[in-house]
Amino acid sequence: MSTTRDRIVDASAELFRRQGYAATGVKQIVTEAQAPFGSLYHFFPGGKEQLGAEAIRTSGALYELLIPAIFDPAPDLVTAVRMFFAGAATHLEETDYEDACPIATVALEVSSRSETMREACADVFESWIAAGASRHAEAGIGEARARELTIAMIAALEGAFVLARALRSTEPLQIAGETMAATVERALEG
Amino acid sequence: MSTTRDRIVDASAELFRRQGYAATGVKQIVTEAQAPFGSLYHFFPGGKEQLGAEAIRTSGALYELLIPAIFDPAPDLVTAVRMFFAGAATHLEETDYEDACPIATVALEVSSRSETMREACADVFESWIAAGASRHAEAGIGEARARELTIAMIAALEGAFVLARALRSTEPLQIAGETMAATVERALEG
DNA sequence: CACATACTAGATTGATCGCTCTAGCGAGTA
DNA sequence: TACTCGCTAGAGCGATCAATCTAGTATGTG
Numbered sequence: 001m002s003t004t005r006d007r008i009v010d011a012s013a014e015l016f017r018r019q020g021y022a023a024t025g026v027k028q029i030v031t032e033a034q035a036p037f038g039s040l041y042h043f044f045p046g047g048k049e050q051l052g053a054e055a056i057r058t059s060g061a062l063y064e065l066l067i068p069a070i071f072d073p074a075p076d077l078v079t080a081v082r083m084f085f086a087g088a089a090t091h092l093e094e095t096d097y098e099d100a101c102p103i104a105t106v107a108l109e110v111s112s113r114s115e116t117m118r119e120a121c122a123d124v125f126e127s128w129i130a131a132g133a134s135r136h137a138e139a140g141i142g143e144a145r146a147r148e149l150t151i152a153m154i155a156a157l158e159g160a161f162v163l164a165r166a167l168r169s170t171e172p173l174q175i176a177g178e179t180m181a182a183t184v185e186r187a188l189e190g
Numbered sequence: 191m192s193t194t195r196d197r198i199v200d201a202s203a204e205l206f207r208r209q210g211y212a213a214t215g216v217k218q219i220v221t222e223a224q225a226p227f228g229s230l231y232h233f234f235p236g237g238k239e240q241l242g243a244e245a246i247r248t249s250g251a252l253y254e255l256l257i258p259a260i261f262d263p264a265p266d267l268v269t270a271v272r273m274f275f276a277g278a279a280t281h282l283e284e285t286d287y288e289d290a291c292p293i294a295t296v297a298l299e300v301s302s303r304s305e306t307m308r309e310a311c312a313d314v315f316e317s318w319i320a321a322g323a324s325r326h327a328e329a330g331i332g333e334a335r336a337r338e339l340t341i342a343m344i345a346a347l348e349g350a351f352v353l354a355r356a357l358r359s360t361e362p363l364q365i366a367g368e369t370m371a372a373t374v375e376r377a378l379e380g
Numbered sequence: 381c382a383c384a385t386a387c388t389a390g391a392t393t394g395a396t397c398g399c400t401c402t403a404g405c406g407a408g409t410a
Numbered sequence: 411t412a413c414t415c416g417c418t419a420g421a422g423c424g425a426t427c428a429a430t431c432t433a434g435t436a437t438g439t440g
Contacts, residue, residue, distance in 0.1 A: 004417080020299035022213035026398060036418045041399070043417090048398065098302050104352050108295040109210035111355040112288050121356040151353065151362050152346070152369040159349030162294050163341065165301040166311040172345050179342040179373055186376075194387080216428060226388045231429070233387090238428065 005043045007033040012051055013059035018098050020105045021052055021117070052106070053120040059102035060124030067131045077139040078185045081153065085177025088157060089170040097168050100161035128154055141187055149187055153180050195233045197223040202241055203249035208288050210295045211242055211307070242296070243310040249292035250314030257321045267329040268375045271343065275367025278347060279360035287358050290351035318344055331377055339377055343370045 002010075011033035015024040026048055030037045044051040070087060074080035092100055107121040132150035137143055160176035163169075192200075201223035205214040216238055220227045234241040260277060264270035282290055297311040322340035327333055350366035353359075 018302055020210060020212060022210060023299060023303065025396075027396080036420080038401095038419055039417065100298070105295075105298040107352055107356040108290070108298060109213060111358075112208055113213065118356060118358075122358070125353055125356055148365050148368075151365045155349030155353055155362050155366045156342070156346050156369075157349060158352045159345030159347060162297055162348045162352075163315055163345055166297040166308060166315055168301075168308075168312070172341050175338050175341045176345045178338075179346075182376075183369055183373065186372075215426075217426085226390080228389055228431095229387065 004033075004035045004039050008035050008040055008043065008051065009055050009058050011035075012055035013102060016052065016055055016106050017059065017100070017102045020109055022109060026051075049114055049116055052110075052114075053116050056103050056106060056117065056120040056124060060120075060127065063102050064124075064128055064131055067128070067135065071135045077136065077188065078181050080135075081181045081184050082177055085157065085160070085173050085180070088161070089164070089173040089177075092161070092164055092173065093170055097165050100165050101158055104158050104161060125154070136184070136187075139188065145187060149184060152183065156180050194223075194225045194229050198225050198230055198233065198241065199245050199248050201225075202245035203292060206242065206245055206296050207249065207290070207292045210299055212299060216241075239304055239306055242300075242304075243306050246293050246296060246307065246310040246314060250310075250317065253292050254314075254318055254321055257318070257325065261325045267326065267378065268371050270325075271371045271374050272367055274343075275347065275350070275363050275370070278351070279354070279363040279367075282351070282354055282363065283360055287355050290355050291348055294348050294351060315344070326374070326377075329378065335377060339374060342373065346370050 008029060012024070012029050015029060015032060026040060027037070029051070030040055040051070041047065044054070066084070066087070070084050071077075071080040074083055088100075092098075103121055103124055106117065107125075110117040111121070112118075129147060129150050132153060133143070133147040136146035136149050141149065156176040156179060157173075160172040163172035198219060202214070202219050205219060205222060216230060217227070219241070220230055230241065231237065234244070256274070256277070260274050261267075261270040264273055278290075282288075293311055293314055296307065297315075300307040301311070302308075319337060319340050322343060323333070323336040326336035326339050331339065346366040346369060347363075350362040353362035
């Protein structure tokens, strides 16, 4: 049984992911969460911004779990990269191009308007980078290069999501996945 | 001397780029454009959505001009790729991380909410892809591969913008640029 | 001059925005 | 029983939203 607070955070995360921060109203959030309106300001006295920052951190942490979930069982690093992008493509298609990155939309729209939310997004990205870099480093890639590869990979994924959602096609995700797989392969050789 | 209509479109494009579609009000647009409020609905009877779609197409076409502007004078393709990402990084830093991609924010937030605007974004991306692919094809890369490389490059650029804005660092743009330069270099060899 | 057209100007509309407020419910403690 | 406290419940606040409306001015055409 989920608590009211959790339902509010989850509903916020989902709505922010699909339509962004500004386009999502607090009324819509409590309706979607099947939560009483008063509870929102009880749990989040800082209002929409506090809720937004927490939703970003929560969904960011949840998405980060995909890294071990996909990389650990994979036979090798290159295969893992391929599977990560393929999984993203499948999920995007299955949700009719609604569920891309949980924080990218918000990251772009609030970076210049709310320092609190920008920091939340930055923390999530940094956490992803650290998690990805450690996987690359485990495979025998130097730490600095491992970090670079991870940043390149996240960038490729995020950008592919932008294109895929607008074009309603998974082609960008396939191409970005292959490109990054080849880049990682080369890093392992050299 | 710019016309009122042009000023409205330009101001919209700038505001959408920096804070997104939903967070930008029509009042804010006419104020920024120093245009009478009534003129907005005179020139754009379709309202905010029509204006938004036109702003996307206009700024998309403007941004596309950077492709020949950078690729044509460059000594070779790989150098051109490097310069493109470096230029994006410089501009982002100079505008205090405000001016990233002119359409990415809008593309993400409206893709599931307005088919009109999604199409405008898709058309712009397709146009960029075509323009970029022809540059790669000119350098001797097969058409299919040229298209793939361009999509990978745009994805890398867009994703790097997302990270750069959130992290307030040009590092992702530098890394994405180097990654794509290396990828193009390999495509020219193989 | 008369008259149409193109554009300006902003008051006003109803809806919705984020948020505050008071009232009350229900479980736990004394 | 009496009282506290965490939470529910939603009416209502002022502000702002996109959009419509009427009235006006400027310019060109006959």
